[in-house]
Amino acid sequence: MAIRQIRVEGDPVLGKKCREVTEMTPKIATLIEDMLETMYDANGVGLAAPQVGILKRIVVMDCGDGPIVMINPEILETSGEQTGDEGCLSVPGKAGQVTRPNYVKARFLDEEMELCEIEGEELLARCILHETDHLDGHLYVEKVVGGLHEVTYDNPEEN
Numbered sequence: 001m002a003i004r005q006i007r008v009e010g011d012p013v014l015g016k017k018c019r020e021v022t023e024m025t026p027k028i029a030t031l032i033e034d035m036l037e038t039m040y041d042a043n044g045v046g047l048a049a050p051q052v053g054i055l056k057r058i059v060v061m062d063c064g065d066g067p068i069v070m071i072n073p074e075i076l077e078t079s080g081e082q083t084g085d086e087g088c089l090s091v092p093g094k095a096g097q098v099t100r101p102n103y104v105k106a107r108f109l110d111e112e113m114e115l116c117e118i119e120g121e122e123l124l125a126r127c128i129l130h131e132t133d134h135l136d137g138h139l140y141v142e143k144v145v146g147g148l149h150e151v152t153y154d155n156p157e158e159n
């Protein structure tokens, strides 16, 4: 496993649409291991493949209940609303208020390429939506209301 360099805002790779993963390969398995290591090293709760320069539809997350790996995630349902501070490992040292659905249901492939479903509320819902946005080239800063503010700690609540 290896820690990969996290791309920051302004890097064109963060604005691109990622491609679907069609089969699990040793290279993709290594990428997933590296993404988890990189996320934990940076004290993040989520990381998407484009953040390490790879345009594939893969995200990793850990909102406190252990690692979740989602390949080709697809949002099936959302409801409700939550507004809170959001940050991103690709926008270091900053956070801003973002309104998102409070509930999300998504489907994805796991590391065995088995179809899975996940339901999440609050932080988990926010994280799933934030990471899925990365795969279509979107950063949370596009959704911020009221501007970004500095955060004094170097581990944003979200990424």
Ligand code: ZN
Pocket (backbone or CB within 6 Å): 087, 088, 089, 090, 130, 134, 159
């Ligand atoms: Zn992010």
